[in-house]
Amino acid sequence: MSAPAQAGWEVVIGLEVHAQLRTRSKMFCGCPTAFGAAPNSQTCPVCQGMPGTLPVINRTAIEYAVRTALALDCRVNAGCRFARKHYYYPDMPKNFQISQYEEPLAEEGLLEIDIDGAARPIGIQRLHLEEDVGKLLHEGTLATAQASLVDFNRSGVPLMETVSKPDLRSPEEAAAYLRAFRAVLVYLGVCDGNMEEGSLRCDANVSLRPRGSAGLGTKVEIKNLNSFRNVQRALEYEVQRQAQALEAGERIVQETRLWDADRDVTRPMRSKEYAHDYRYFPEPDLVPLQIDRAWVDAIRRDLPELPRARRRRFVAQHGLPPYDAGVLTQSRALADYFEAAVRAFPQPKLVSNWIMSELLRALPGDDERAIAGAPVTPERLAGLLGLVQDGTISGRIAKDVFERMLRTGQDAPTIVAREGLTQVADEAALAAVVDRVLAQNPRAVADYRGGKTAAAKALVGQVMKATGGKANPGIVNRLLEEKLSRI
Amino acid sequence: MISREDVAHVARLARLALEPDELERMRAQLDGILAYIDQLRAVDVAGVEPTSHAVPLVNVMREDAVVAPFPQEAMLANAPDRVGELFRVPRIIED
Ligand SMILES: [Zn+2]
Numbered sequence: 001m002s003a004p005a006q007a008g009w010e011v012v013i014g015l016e017v018h019a020q021l022r023t024r025s026k027m028f029c030g031c032p033t034a035f036g037a038a039p040n041s042q043t044c045p046v047c048q049g050m051p052g053t054l055p056v057i058n059r060t061a062i063e064y065a066v067r068t069a070l071a072l073d074c075r076v077n078a079g080c081r082f083a084r085k086h087y088y089y090p091d092m093p094k095n096f097q098i099s100q101y102e103e104p105l106a107e108e109g110l111l112e113i114d115i116d117g118a119a120r121p122i123g124i125q126r127l128h129l130e131e132d133v134g135k136l137l138h139e140g141t142l143a144t145a146q147a148s149l150v151d152f153n154r155s156g157v158p159l160m161e162t163v164s165k166p167d168l169r170s171p172e173e174a175a176a177y178l179r180a181f182r183a184v185l186v187y188l189g190v191c192d193g194n195m196e197e198g199s200l201r202c203d204a205n206v207s208l209r210p211r212g213s214a215g216l217g218t219k220v221e222i223k224n225l226n227s228f229r230n231v232q233r234a235l236e237y238e239v240q241r242q243a244q245a246l247e248a249g250e251r252i253v254q255e256t257r258l259w260d261a262d263r264d265v266t267r268p269m270r271s272k273e274y275a276h277d278y279r280y281f282p283e284p285d286l287v288p289l290q291i292d293r294a295w296v297d298a299i300r301r302d303l304p305e306l307p308r309a310r311r312r313r314f315v316a317q318h319g320l321p322p323y324d325a326g327v328l329t330q331s332r333a334l335a336d337y338f339e340a341a342v343r344a345f346p347q348p349k350l351v352s353n354w355i356m357s358e359l360l361r362a363l364p365g366d367d368e369r370a371i372a373g374a375p376v377t378p379e380r381l382a383g384l385l386g387l388v389q390d391g392t393i394s395g396r397i398a399k400d401v402f403e404r405m406l407r408t409g410q411d412a413p414t415i416v417a418r419e420g421l422t423q424v425a426d427e428a429a430l431a432a433v434v435d436r437v438l439a440q441n442p443r444a445v446a447d448y449r450g451g452k453t454a455a456a457k458a459l460v461g462q463v464m465k466a467t468g469g470k471a472n473p474g475i476v477n478r479l480l481e482e483k484l485s486r487i
Numbered sequence: 488m489i490s491r492e493d494v495a496h497v498a499r500l501a502r503l504a505l506e507p508d509e510l511e512r513m514r515a516q517l518d519g520i521l522a523y524i525d526q527l528r529a530v531d532v533a534g535v536e537p538t539s540h541a542v543p544l545v546n547v548m549r550e551d552a553v554v555a556p557f558p559q560e561a562m563l564a565n566a567p568d569r570v571g572e573l574f575r576v577p578r579i580i581e582d
Contacts, residue, residue, distance in 0.1 A: 138579075
């Protein structure tokens with residue numbers, strides 16, 4: 001989307017992504033992290049920030065962050081430390097957030113994204129751990145609210161922040177980066193990637209510079225980008241806004257803006273004069289971490305195959321078109337589903353077609369839980385395709401059977417038997433139907449004999465209709481040809 | 488010497504409302520503290536690893552095991568104001 005106003009400007013975007021780690025307990029206390037519990041039912045004095053409490057680091061949170069860092073080719077620092085980040089906001093009653101500052105867990109990595117079929121590495125500046133904060137709700141509408149309401153269940157959930165370098169050059173690239181990043185997290189099993197539930201959240205830094213210039217323009221931070229669609233739309237809006245301002249000779253003000261998805265605009269947050277004066281200092285209640293090399297090596301050995309590698313393998317090993325491979329590897333569950341189905345029914349392209357057209361029509365392919373829990377298991381899909389292959393049912397009927405399998409959770413043979421969907425392959429029975437159709441359609445028969453071979457198609461259609469779609473099309477074709485040639 | 492403006496800035500960050508005489512008292516005390524820091528600066532620390540801790544301890548971690556949280560009522564009991572299961576705080580204008 002290169003509107004005229006931006007023609008002379010290059011877009012520079014960096015993303016900060018916050019991902020909730022899928023640990024069972026919180027970052028610094030044993031409270032559960034499950035989403036959707038009654039407000040304030042999963043808290044304790046530690047995660048409500050009461051004086052005198054002591055945080056203790058969750059080992060699995062460190063492991064998940066190291067796993068992610070390795071997958072992003074980051075350097076895992078030998079030593080790292082937590083720091084207090086101070087600010088006043090009711091989502092954080094102790095008035096500081098435990099985060100990392102000067103000594104983050106990992107730095108200097110990269111994530112490859114695909115732009116117009118070519119791979120482009122996007123630099124990762126740093127990756128660090130912190131605690132999530134409580135959730136604020138407004139009483140009534142924003143304009144009339146007299147008070148805010150706070151739920152601290154989310155407070156203390158392990159949060160991993162990953163900051164990209166300003167290497168993204170368009171809103172599309174930013175959305176592609178976020179998709180690729182999400183896929184990596186989900187493959188690693190460290191985050192469920194659910195943007196609606198806030199497991200994955202994104203802020204962006206955007207600036208424009210004259211094309212060909214190497215310096216950086218004044219950047220604007222945009223918050224509240226909580227879906228792929230919002231990331232792209234908000235950035236498109238913001239790029240336009242900045243381009244128009246620069247074209248008009250105005251200066252860009254360094255500020256933080258919020259994306260308002262209802263109005264499709266970014267608007268400045270009311271000035272937080274001291275917002276960026278966080279007065280970090282080392283968290284005195286936590287001793288430093290010295291991450292053991294042997295532990296890092298063990299985590300590296302256990303890394304699963306990542307989305308890009310798996311996509312390349314799907315093309316090489318299963319002979320899939322790159323497009324299919326891209327769709328099928330968008331989540332680990334979907335890629336696992338495909339491979340399980342191919343093991344049971346070794347025709348990869350056919351399996352891919354069924355997954356892309358039928359399964360993904362019913363279920364979102366990036367939803368791990370939905371795919372992993374699909375009522376049509378890979379083995380059952382293979383069973384259905386087997387019935388088509390051995391001629392028990394037609395391809396058309398198979399689509400209906402698939403829908404019923406999704407609805408009822410039953411397997412294909414059960415549904416086919418109960419609904420009497422078996423393809424009629426009995427030659428004598430079909431011959432009778434063909435004779436009847438020929439007798440009832442003298443006009444089509446005459447057309448055919450007059451040289452209009454297309455008339456045969458209409459006759460096949462009539463036979464299929466008369467058998468409720470259950471006739472074996474191969475046999476119908478052969479019978480019709482024989483009988484028409486003999487008339 | 489630390490300026491009155493610096494003290495006012497720090498007080499604002501700490502959400503402290505200081506009267507002019509309090510501000511001056513704080514300024515004088517902070518000056519004393521900073522002078523002491525300057526005295527520490529004179530110590531030769533070449534070759535000494537910076538540390539944030541007095542105890543020679545690293546890697547204190549716990550296993551990822553869930554411990555029963557505190558009862559909801561107990562955690563809400565001291566709230567100055569609440570609505571049902573939620574804490575109620577003065578309205579946030581920012582977002
Ligand atoms: Zn807790």
